[in-house]
Amino acid sequence: MVNVSVSPHIRSRLTTSIVMVDVAIALLPALLMGVFVFGLRALLVIAVTVAACLLTEYVYRRLMKLPNTLSDGSALVTGLILAMNMPASVPLWVPVLGSVFAIGLVKQLFGGLGQNIMNPALAARCFLLISFPALVGGSIPAVGNLFDGNLWQGFLSRMTTATVDATSTATPLQLLKDGGTVDLLQAFLGLHSGCIGETSTLAILLGGVYMVWRGVISPRIPVVYVVSACLCIGCMRWLSVGAMPSANYLLGQACTGGLMAGAVFMATDYVTSPITPAGQWIYAILLGLLTALFRVFGSYAEGVSYAIVIGNTVVPLIEKVTLPRPFGKRGAAR
Amino acid sequence: MMFKKAMQRIGNGILKENPIFVLLLGMCATLAVTTSAINGLGMGLSTMAVLVASNGLISLLRKIIPAGVRMPAYIVIIATFVTIVQLVLQAYVPRLYTSLGIFIPLIVVNCIILGRAEAYASTHPVALALCDGVGMGLGFTLALAIIGLVREFFGSGSAFGIPVMPDWYEPVAILVMAPGAFFVLAILAALQNKWHAPSATNKKHDSDLACGGHCADCAGCTAAANHAQVAEQTAENVRKLAEEKKQAAARKKAAAEKPDEGGAPV
Numbered sequence: 158m159v160n161v162s163v164s165p166h167i168r169s170r171l172t173t174s175i176v177m178v179d180v181a182i183a184l185l186p187a188l189l190m191g192v193f194v195f196g197l198r199a200l201l202v203i204a205v206t207v208a209a210c211l212l213t214e215y216v217y218r219r220l221m222k223l224p225n226t227l228s229d230g231s232a233l234v235t236g237l238i239l240a241m242n243m244p245a246s247v248p249l250w251v252p253v254l255g256s257v258f259a260i261g262l263v264k265q266l267f268g269g270l271g272q273n274i275m276n277p278a279l280a281a282r283c284f285l286l287i288s289f290p291a292l293v294g295g296s297i298p299a300v301g302n303l304f305d306g307n308l309w310q311g312f313l314s315r316m317t318t319a320t321v322d323a324t325s326t327a328t329p330l331q332l333l334k335d336g337g338t339v340d341l342l343q344a345f346l347g348l349h350s351g352c353i354g355e356t357s358t359l360a361i362l363l364g365g366v367y368m369v370w371r372g373v374i375s376p377r378i379p380v381v382y383v384v385s386a387c388l389c390i391g392c393m394r395w396l397s398v399g400a401m402p403s404a405n406y407l408l409g410q411a412c413t414g415g416l417m418a419g420a421v422f423m424a425t426d427y428v429t430s431p432i433t434p435a436g437q438w439i440y441a442i443l444l445g446l447l448t449a450l451f452r453v454f455g456s457y458a459e460g461v462s463y464a465i466v467i468g469n470t471v472v473p474l475i476e477k478v479t480l481p482r483p484f485g486k487r488g489a490a491r
Numbered sequence: 492m493m494f495k496k497a498m499q500r501i502g503n504g505i506l507k508e509n510p511i512f513v514l515l516l517g518m519c520a521t522l523a524v525t526t527s528a529i530n531g532l533g534m535g536l537s538t539m540a541v542l543v544a545s546n547g548l549i550s551l552l553r554k555i556i557p558a559g560v561r562m563p564a565y566i567v568i569i570a571t572f573v574t575i576v577q578l579v580l581q582a583y584v585p586r587l588y589t590s591l592g593i594f595i596p597l598i599v600v601n602c603i604i605l606g607r608a609e610a611y612a613s614t615h616p617v618a619l620a621l622c623d624g625v626g627m628g629l630g631f632t633l634a635l636a637i638i639g640l641v642r643e644f645f646g647s648g649s650a651f652g653i654p655v656m657p658d659w660y661e662p663v664a665i666l667v668m669a670p671g672a673f674f675v676l677a678i679l680a681a682l683q684n685k686w687h688a689p690s691a692t693n694k695k696h697d698s699d700l701a702c703g704g705h706c707a708d709c710a711g712c713t714a715a716a717n718h719a720q721v722a723e724q725t726a727e728n729v730r731k732l733a734e735e736k737k738q739a740a741a742r743k744k745a746a747a748e749k750p751d752e753g754g755a756p757v
Contacts, residue, residue: 254663262674288665 173270176427177230179373183364184237184422190360191353195245199353203240205249209256210236217265231270235259238278238422241354242415242462243285244293251292255281275469276426279419282462329413330458338405344412355418358411365421378430378441379420385445386420387411393453415461416448423462429469436472436479443475444468497622504626511634512680516602521635522672524594528651531639532632533587537580537595539628541572542604543621546612548572550620553613565608566599573598603627641675642666 192199214232218225226232239259243252259281264273285293329339329349343349347357355361368374390410394402410416424430424444431440444464451460510516520538525531545568549556556564577595580588588595598604607627612620643649646666648656656662665671 248661284665284670287668287670288663289661290664292661 173229173231176373177234179368179371180234180422181230181237183368183373184234184241184354186360186363187354187357187418187422188237188241190347190357191241191245194347194356195353199245202243202245202247202249202252202353203237206240206243206252206256207233207236209253210239210260213257213260214265217261221265223269226269229270231264232260235264235278238276238354239281241418241422242278242282242352244352247292251285251289255285258284271428273428274473275466276423276429279423279462279466279469283466286462328458329409330452333406333409333413334452334458338403339409339413341405341408341412344409349413351413352415352418355415356413358417361417361421368421368425374421374425375437377434377437378425381438381441382420382424382444382448383411383416385442386416386448387445389446389449390452393449397453410452414452414459419448419461419465420444423465424468426469429472431472431475431479433476433479433481436475439475439479440468440472443471493618496619500619500622501626501629504623504628504630505633506630508627509630509634510603510627511631511638511676512683514603514606515680516606517631518676520594520597520601521638521676522669524591525635525639525642525672525675526667527643527647527649528636528640529587530590531635531637533580533584534591534594535628535632535635537576537591538598538601538603539625539632540576541569541598542607542628542631543624544572545569545604546607546620546624547617549608549612550615550617556613561609561613562605565605565613569604569608570599603631638672638675638679641679642671646671 188203192203210232211227215225215227217223218227236256239252239255243255259277263275263277263280264270267273282293328351329344332339339349345358347360349356365374365376365379369376387407387410391402391407394406424441431437447464447467448460451463452458504510508514511521517538520534524534545565548568549565552564552568573596576598577588580591580595607623611623615623640650643651644655645663646668648654648660648662663671666675
């Protein structure tokens with residue numbers, strides 16, 4: 158059977174919704190770990206954030222008389238990532254406001270999926286962090302040491318009460334900044350305070366491996382970002398303190414806080430990261446440098462979300478510089 | 492007639508060509524000082540005082556200042572009034588003076604003042620130039636006060652320094668910081684476009700001229716003759732196009748009828 162037609166002749170079955178569902182699946186381990194560590198309240202925050210994102214997307218498209226885009230799954234992923242960036246103790250209206258900001262202002266006002274200049278969820282996190290530092294950043298309820306006592310009983314009690322322990326502790330990052338040390342095994346497993354989805358390095362890596370296996374992301378940006386962040390943090394800490402930082406400090410910086418979650422799920426956002434390999438190298442190194450600057454010299458202990466949002470805004474410039482030269486064309490790429 | 496024109500100038504500044512929401516001039520001061528309604532109002536009134544005085548003096552001197560050095564001359568005049576305003580504020584309202592800070596001396600480089608000097612005061616009589624200054628100044632003050640009020644209301648839960656929100660309200664701190672100024676300004680400008688506030692940019696275009704073809708508004712100014720010419724040319728083009736179309740249609744018709752007359756060609 159000879160079929161005469163114009164190109165394209167081979168079509169990929171890959172669609173936006175398939176990619177988004179893959180990302181959502183990859184986010185599950187980290188979010189489930191968050192629910193395990195922080196209890197029912199975390200589940201409530203996730204559900205409310207996702208619902209608010211979907212609702213905002215629906216209402217905006219309806220009001221503007223545009224086609225409904227709920228089915229492409231991008232609002233779902235934005236909701237999941239925003240929830241991942243919220244502490245479990247947050248009052249529920251905060252993620253709702255963040256969802257409206259993320260979908261309404263950052264994504265839809267710029268023209269919808271593919272047009273936004275920043276990752277909507279991260280922009281919303283920065284907005285909330287600046288507006289309500291005490292509720293979003295600041296101190297986050299501690300879980301206590303999950304290894305002593307009965308692990309299962311503690312989980313059950315967290316799952317039956319939707320309130321969060323009022324006592325709060327400094328995040329591991331704050332401890333490191335103040336010169337303390339962290340338990341690296343707990344940090345890797347995610348049994349410490351922090352935002353819902355950022356605590357467990359293990360769960361995030363699982364999600365990352367799944368996305369790489371499915372071909373959704375290339376490991377280039379996450380790996381380069383984490384390595385360059387650690388190197389820069391080491392160098393800057395050395396400069397500011399005057400002594401080489403310990404291995405505990407460096408590994409603690411890599412495993413706690415939002416670095417892993419940011420590198421795997423947020424820095425790799427298609428819309429707001431460069432296309433070419435060279436551009437991705439530049440972008441990832443820039444993110445590492447900015448993260449280190451914010452973490453070491455900034456007044457907050459964390460700086461991943463600001464680093465990625467700033468990195469997002471220079472992506473068009475990086476793309477311009479790294480535009481490949483078409484085959485057979487001489488001189489500049491343009 | 493004079494009174495009507497004066498009123499028109501004032502209305503023009505407040506609504507039709509509001510310096511903030513329509514012309515988008517003087518953004519630096521607008522974005523930086525509107526953290527509260529009081530600050531916005533104070534900045535607006537200071538700028539208005541300078542604007543009225545400089546418009547008046549520049550209009551008085553419009554036949555004396557040589558065209559080649561008019562910019563430096565305007566700047567000197569404006570800077571003089573700004574210094575006066577600055578000293579007055581420092582003497583009588585020191586609190587406003589400290590909260591506005593560097594933005595008082597920066598009134599000198601506010602685009603609205605230089606813009607009105609160049610666009611209006613330098614070509615119009617004193618009374619009208621003064622009214623133009625009042626109108627533009629009121630428009631600026633109003634816009635700044637509104638932006639300041641919105642930012643203060645949501646950003647610190649108060650209005651003109653008086654707490655108005657209930658205790659449970661958590662102020663959105665970002666609104667009293669720099670990014671908030673951009674959000675509020677953009678949303679207010681979008682709303683005034685959405686609701687079709689009577690402004691220069693919201694006019695119903697009943698002509699395809701770039702200026703909207705409101706030739707009556709331009710009567711007496713130098714550009715009016717030019718506009719008339721453009722309008723004439725446009726009408727001429729339309730007429731020509733129609734004629735060409737007619738001719739083409741006629742040719743087509745003739746071509747279609749020909750084979751019938753000439754019989755079958757061999």
